[in-house]
Amino acid sequence: MISDRQTKEREFRKEQIIKAALTVFKNNGIEKATMDEIAKEADFGKATLYYYFSSKEEIFIEILNRGWKMIWESIEPVIHDKDKPKDTFIDALNIIGSLVRNNQSLFEFLFTVPQKMPSSLNEDAHAWKGFQRRMYGVFQGLLEEGMAKKEFPQMRSDILMRAIGGLFHGLFFLGNERKPMSRQTMEEFITTFIGNYGTT
Amino acid sequence: MISDRQTKEREFRKEQIIKAALTVFKNNGIEKATMDEIAKEADFGKATLYYYFSSKEEIFIEILNRGWKMIWESIEPVIHDKDKPKDTFIDALNIIGSLVRNNQSLFEFLFTVPQKMPSSLNEDAHAWKGFQRRMYGVFQGLLEEGMAKKEFPQMRSDILMRAIGGLFHGLFFLGNERKPMSRQTMEEFITTFIGNYGTT
């Protein structure tokens, strides 16, 4: 008989483990994010982690799922405005920007770990993949509508997506400096790089 | 007494091993680029690899050193033209673009493996780090001179570097599609993103 409180405590402990995993990732990088380290950080025995998660991968997947869910739910409210695709696009980018600013290491995890790990993290079945796909779809859609309205340069939208994705990634995660990029700086870049068309 | 031919054959075999390593990297990704796989691909026994290289890392470092040397030697001839920084900048980018187009997987190795491996690959002492540093220095210098001449938007050059680095990376290495980016497409992007200022 599992009481309500028990369930909540279980959730809480899972939470702690996830936080510990992110801390270890932040301090040591993904390669050195071992179960031993996470256990130490979470102040649990290693075997206890396996009581809550069936594998290390499951911990990582949980992080990805929660993170991408958050991203999706943050942009979802603004993306339906199809009136001015470019403004909507920039709004959404700015929203993600502030999320990143707020928790740089989480997003570094979300955006870099799947690349670095060929494992099953990337399987389509995972929830986070769905959010990611939806997000890319929305952005690409906005790009295409924006192009139709001449608000963006006329290019193959998939390639433009890659370019903007890379640009965003570069701004936030390249270089040694891990200082957050201010909203102002980011806006400056967005308008400089993709803002010189149509409205604005 | 090591004859001249022997020396050459040794070099040749090292070459084969390096090629095999890159092939395995291309097919399996860096995680699965194991000495066993490389040996199989090179058609040598594993122990033989250690006769030619003292460690797996040494193989990787050799790849990085050769690759970055090539990059540097390819752009070096054009970067001294300080007359029109922006044109010079674009020339250099185009040169690197064609190198990448020519050997996508080598460059994927050069540009992604050091990030994925915290190991000693990244130590400043390695030759490739020197080439990389020099290259970044040159690009950033061109950016600064170009800004002074109003050929580029006025921004913090280090951040602009990150943005362009990310953009370039995104164009070539993001997404599933590993088709090479044509020179024309690339030029289109460069002019669209950083080309709308000053001359041109």
Place this chain on the structure above:
DNA sequence: TCATGTTTCGAATCTTAAGTCGAAAATTAA
């Protein structure tokens, strides 16, 4: 308070891949 279920953990096991060893095969040169 006891029987049952839940949570914890150190120690043991399993797995993968790097690196080593010692002997054999091949090559060279006198």
Place this chain on the structure above:
DNA sequence: TTAATTTTCGACTTAAGATTCGAAACATGA
């Protein structure tokens, strides 16, 4: 032809880190 040198390699060792085991500690509710 043969001794020395160079090259090759399968089998072994090691190391790190994920995962499992089994028993203990703890909590809960009759």
